[in-house]
Amino acid sequence: MKEPKVLSAPGLTPEQILAELSVVRDTQPVEALAAADLHREALISPLLRGIERGLEDPTGLPENDATLFSYAMYLLAKWREPLGYPLIVRWLSLPGRGAFAIGGDTVTQEGSRFLASSCGGDVEPIKALILNREANEYSRSQAVQALALLAAWGELPYESVVDYFLWLAREGLEREPSNAWNSLAANCADIEALAVFPDLRRAYEQGLIESLYMQPSELDEVEATPRGKGIARLREHHPPIADVARETSWWACFYRERASEAQRMAERAGYESRERPPPHRASPKIGRNSPCPCGSGKKYKRCCGA
Numbered sequence: 680m681k682e683p684k685v686l687s688a689p690g691l692t693p694e695q696i697l698a699e700l701s702v703v704r705d706t707q708p709v710e711a712l713a714a715a716d717l718h719r720e721a722l723i724s725p726l727l728r729g730i731e732r733g734l735e736d737p738t739g740l741p742e743n744d745a746t747l748f749s750y751a752m753y754l755l756a757k758w759r760e761p762l763g764y765p766l767i768v769r770w771l772s773l774p775g776r777g778a779f780a781i782g783g784d785t786v787t788q789e790g791s792r793f794l795a796s797s798c799g800g801d802v803e804p805i806k807a808l809i810l811n812r813e814a815n816e817y818s819r820s821q822a823v824q825a826l827a828l829l830a831a832w833g834e835l836p837y838e839s840v841v842d843y844f845l846w847l848a849r850e851g852l853e854r855e856p857s858n859a860w861n862s863l864a865a866n867c868a869d870i871e872a873l874a875v876f877p878d879l880r881r882a883y884e885q886g887l888i889e890s891l892y893m894q895p896s897e898l899d900e901v902e903a904t905p906r907g908k909g910i911a912r913l914r915e916h917h918p919p920i921a922d923v924a925r926e927t928s929w930w931a932c933f934y935r936e937r938a939s940e941a942q943r944m945a946e947r948a949g950y951e952s953r954e955r956p957p958p959h960r961a962s963p964k965i966g967r968n969s970p971c972p973c974g975s976g977k978k979y980k981r982c983c984g985a
Contacts, residue, residue: 690714691710691711691714692718693718693721693722693725695711695714696711696714696715696718696722697722697725697729697747699711700712700715700746700747700750700751701729701743701744701746701747702743702746703742703743703746703932704932705932705933705934706933707924707927707928707933709924712750712754712923712924713924715754715923719758722754723755723758723760723762726747726750726751726754726755726763727751727755727762727763727766729744729747729748729751730748730751730752730755730763730766730770731766732744732748733745733748733770733781733782734766734769734770734773734781737773737777737778737780737781738777738780740780740781745781745782745783748781748782749782749783749785749927750923750927751763752767752770752782752785752789752793753789753793753920753923753926753927754923755767755797756789756792756793756796756797756920757796757919757920757921757923759796759797759799759919760797761797761799763793763797764794764797764798764799764801764804765804767790767793767794767797768794768804768805768807768808770782771786771790771794771808771814771815771818771821771822772808772811772813772814772818773814773815773818774813774814774815775815776815777815778790778814778815778818779815786815786817786818786821787817787820787821788929789920789926790817790818790821790822790824790825791821791822791823791824791825791827791828791917792825792828792917792919792920793920794808794821794822794825795825795826795828795829795832795834795919796919796920798825798829800834800835802825802826802829802835805822805825805826806822806826806843808822809822809823809847809851809852809859810851810852812853816857816858816859817858819857819858819859819862820858820859820861820862821862823844823847823859823862823863823866824862824865824866824917826840826843826844826866827840827866827869827870827913828913828917830870830910831869831870831910831913831914831917832914832918832919837870840870840872841870841872841874841875844863844866844867844872844875845872845874845875845878847863848863848867848875848878848879848882849878852887854885854887855887856886856887856888856889857887860882860887860888860889861888861889861892861893863875863879863888864879864882864883864888864892864893864898865892865893867879868893868897868898868901868909869909869910869912869913870909870910870913871901871906871907871909871910873901873902876898876901876902879895879898880895880898883895
């Protein structure tokens, strides 16, 4: 997908911006997203209300309102808006599939960055989400990664994150398999939290971490690699949100027209199309040592899974 063209001085009003961001479309509203930065103060309250509407009725939210909900998450995270933080925590704390019903794949694609960007150094709600067994396991895994990101970004003392991860491995997490355990292992590897590795190896022996998600040998690889490379890679692949148009370019709606045209061409040719829209980012169940589905040829852990 081509880089979205952003106008230097968009003339949209706040009302027009909100209307543009509340429509499901097959092209990105790049002008509205660019204009949003110029009207930040006027947009914060309506964007917060858009998120609140989603939280009031997660499964019954109209599609256009769900679109505004997701854009609101990105914009408030980009702006580091502290008023968005409790709403992001509430969203990711919804039980069952509630968070996915509103935000879809943004849960697993951006949940950690939403949390890290908006927390303002207050990590207690993130820690509470990690321990919340009523929340979806993938939401909890995003909370684990949020702490790793804060350490990688230099916004939280590294040792405090390592100490907390050590506590999670020893007594904080329930002693049964979950994606929270997978995330703990992956993020300890990413930030090179070597002090936690012995406890992670015991967790593997106890069947708490899925070896198909991350092989225990990856801990050996990290120990044999010069310090600093892993955390630098994490920082590079998961920086703070800066360009909402670029960050949302993977949304499936922007590929519908391309997929429909491929289907029509296939039907005219007399066979069933197996064409699919280009992948966005990998699902959290892909093994970290598997080839990355983005087509780079790299392992997932060295590419989109970094």
